[in-house]
Amino acid sequence: MAPTWQAHAPTDEYSLVENGAIAAKYLARFWQPIALSRDYKPGTAKRLKMLGKFYTLYRGQDNAIRLVQDRCPHRGTSLAYGWVEGDGIRCRYHGWKFAGDGRGENFPAETDTYARSLCLKTHPAREYLGVVFGYFGEGEPPEFQRFPELEDESAGELLSLAVVLPYNYFQRIENDVDEVHIHYTHGEFAGSFGLVDLPRISAKETEYGLMSTATRADGSKLHTHAFMPNIMLREVVIQQDLTNLTMHAAWRVPIDDANTLSVMIDRVAKPEPGFHEKLKTMVDPTELATKIMKCEMTLDDVDPSHPLLPVIQDTVCMAGQGIIADRQAEHLGASDRAIGLLRRLWTRELNALREGQPLKQWRRSDDAKLATSEMPVMAAE
Ligand code: FES
Numbered sequence: 001m002a003p004t005w006q007a008h009a010p011t012d013e014y015s016l017v018e019n020g021a022i023a024a025k026y027l028a029r030f031w032q033p034i035a036l037s038r039d040y041k042p043g044t045a046k047r048l049k050m051l052g053k054f055y056t057l058y059r060g061q062d063n064a065i066r067l068v069q070d071r072c073p074h075r076g077t078s079l080a081y082g083w084v085e086g087d088g089i090r091c092r093y094h095g096w097k098f099a100g101d102g103r104g105e106n107f108p109a110e111t112d113t114y115a116r117s118l119c120l121k122t123h124p125a126r127e128y129l130g131v132v133f134g135y136f137g138e139g140e141p142p143e144f145q146r147f148p149e150l151e152d153e154s155a156g157e158l159l160s161l162a163v164v165l166p167y168n169y170f171q172r173i174e175n176d177v178d179e180v181h182i183h184y185t186h187g188e189f190a191g192s193f194g195l196v197d198l199p200r201i202s203a204k205e206t207e208y209g210l211m212s213t214a215t216r217a218d219g220s221k222l223h224t225h226a227f228m229p230n231i232m233l234r235e236v237v238i239q240q241d242l243t244n245l246t247m248h249a250a251w252r253v254p255i256d257d258a259n260t261l262s263v264m265i266d267r268v269a270k271p272e273p274g275f276h277e278k279l280k281t282m283v284d285p286t287e288l289a290t291k292i293m294k295c296e297m298t299l300d301d302v303d304p305s306h307p308l309l310p311v312i313q314d315t316v317c318m319a320g321q322g323i324i325a326d327r328q329a330e331h332l333g334a335s336d337r338a339i340g341l342l343r344r345l346w347t348r349e350l351n352a353l354r355e356g357q358p359l360k361q362w363r364r365s366d367d368a369k370l371a372t373s374e375m376p377v378m379a380a381e
């Protein structure tokens with residue numbers, strides 16, 4: 001029997017990505033992060049699932065990263081289990097070899113003519129700030145979205161992380177513009193950084209998506225920039241350094257309807273020594289969150305120095321909504337304004353895509369860094 005926290009049924013089409021769903025078609029129109037560069041040494045091939053479908057990602061001996069269809073055209077086993085040879089990949093089952101551009105090159109038990117007649121489907125792939133991005137849509141990919149906020153080497157050390165979350169990606173996106181949860185889900189971090197009183201939330205559509213603003217009693221404002229369709233940029237307090245904010249960008253990509261790849265890139269002003277080592281030896285955050293959701297332990301039992309404690313806290317709350325949340329049963333409030341706007345933007349764009357109408361071309365107008373906070377206005381108004 002499914003655990004009680006898996007009990008909800010899907011209700012919103014922007015949640016679902018499997019079986020050719022419209023949300024997957026929309027997400028496929030944008031570059032999506034799919035893996036960390038450091039996990040792919042030359043000669044490495046792995047199978048991954050994105051937007052409900054499997055792919056093989058490999059790094060050739062020429063150091064270039066390549067994203068290809070997963071199933072071998074011969075009899076369909078995953079190419080990820082084969083061998084990387086030069087810039088190409090050879091299937092483990094009967095040895096068919098495909099070159100880096102996807103062309104059939106050598107089928108040992110077949111003729112060269114037959115090999116040259118078959119080709120793998122390839123997808124554009126590129127690397128940026130330690131992360132591999134892929135494009136799954138048709139035709140030419142759009143211009144790649146860069147983030148000057150993350151490229152500024154003077155702002156600190158680059159930290160790239162990827163975590164698989166056991167719940168639907170749209171809950172994770174909604175949470176990105178949910179400032180109030182910080183006071184409860186991550187109360188110890190909010191308090192230690194001086195976020196004492198609950199904010200008033202406002203939100204507006206922008207050229208790149210939406211900006212949510214949290215205004216507190218002293219007049220200070222914190223901005224969260226939600227780039228359509230699934231990117232969040234803001235400053236956050238992270239556990240390794242409670243005294244400094246870090247610039248934080250996060251992509252929430254559906255692996256399938258029930259699982260999300262969360263890829264985070266941070267510029268950490270003052271990284272804690274040994275933080276990377278801690279990540280390698282930590283207890284798996286999803287394992288801990290699952291135990292908590294089964295009531296085998298509580299969040300208070302988690303080692304407070306766990307390097308991904310905020311991820312565990314979020315996972316409990318968001319997987320706790322149901323693997324795919326039932327939004328029909330919600331009662332939204334004024335503090336959910338940004339979530340409401342996010343859903344309206346998605347609904348509008350999915351309807352346009354379905355009806356063949358023009359889609360909004362989300363973009364930044366220039367390369368200027370976006371403001372993530374504003375100090376209190378001192379003068380009387
Ligand atoms: S299934 Fe790949 S070579 Fe036969």
Ligand SMILES: [Fe+2]
Pocket residue numbers: 175181182185186310314
């Ligand atoms: Fe959170």
